[in-house]
Amino acid sequence: MSEKINLTLKVWRQNRGEEGQFKTYQAQEIDTDASFLEMMDIVNEQLTLNGEEPIAFEDDCREGICGCCGAVVNGKTHGSHERTTLCQLHMRKFKNNDQIVIEPFRAKPFQVLKDLIIDRSGLDAIITEGGYVAVKTGNAPEASTTPIKKELAEAAMDAAECIGCGACVAACPNGSAMLFTAAKVSQYALLPQGHPERTQRVKGMVSKMDELGFGNCSNEYECAVACPKGIDVKNIARLNREFIKANLVK
Ligand code: FES
Structure with a gap:
């Protein structure tokens, strides 16, 4: 059965060619049936309503097919669940009051274009x-x-x-x-x-x-x-x- 959880997100924010930094956001009342990207959508909706810039991330199919999504979640690419893309990761894998650190894939040929989006x-x-x-x-x-x-x-x-x-x-x-x-x-x-x-x-x-x-x-x-x-x-x-x-x- 689904439940609602509250989370603290530490998200990497960066504009192309500039220094980046982690910023902290609260994700409130997240349904554990939501996917990770749906959780990000909810956070972005709130940021937009507050007049702040939403967190940029890439996605397309949200079915684990296209390969667009991807971020390092708590130090693991696509999060900690094996053989699962970020879009297929669900919030039931997290607990109430968890802190989640989200940053882009990092490698020399992967330049950060914006926040979690890389080239x-x-x-x-x-x-x-x-x-x-x-x-x-x-x-x-x-x-x-x-x-x-x-x-x-x-x-x-x-x-x-x-x-x-x-x-x-x-x-x-x-x-x-x-x-x-x-x-x-x-x-x-x-x-x-x-x-x-x-x-x-x-x-x-x-x-x-x-x-x-x-x-x-x-x-x-x-x-x-x-x-x-x-x-x-x-x-x-x-x-x-x-x-x-x-x-x-x-
Ligand atoms: S959005 Fe297509 S694989 Fe995740």
């Missing part, structure tokens, strides 16, 4: 560098003419679950985008349709990742713990194998 265009740039998958025009061929082992299809689909939220980068002490890049490389490298461009894809994505200042992987595995979609670190091993093979091919 994640670096992740888009890595995907763009991966290029296209060549497909023949005409009718779709019979699915059974391209045999794919069930375990490979499942591993590819698991990798494709990455929503590009950037939690892996923010959780990594090196600010590495290896788990993200590994998921994007793996989803094609595991399937025959992704093989024609596999060499240029992995080379391009890895060099873009380095160029944009994402850090190296030192096997901390914080990325996999933080990932709301449970992307497996085995994908990083696959990325490394793909990269080594690509560099052996002239």
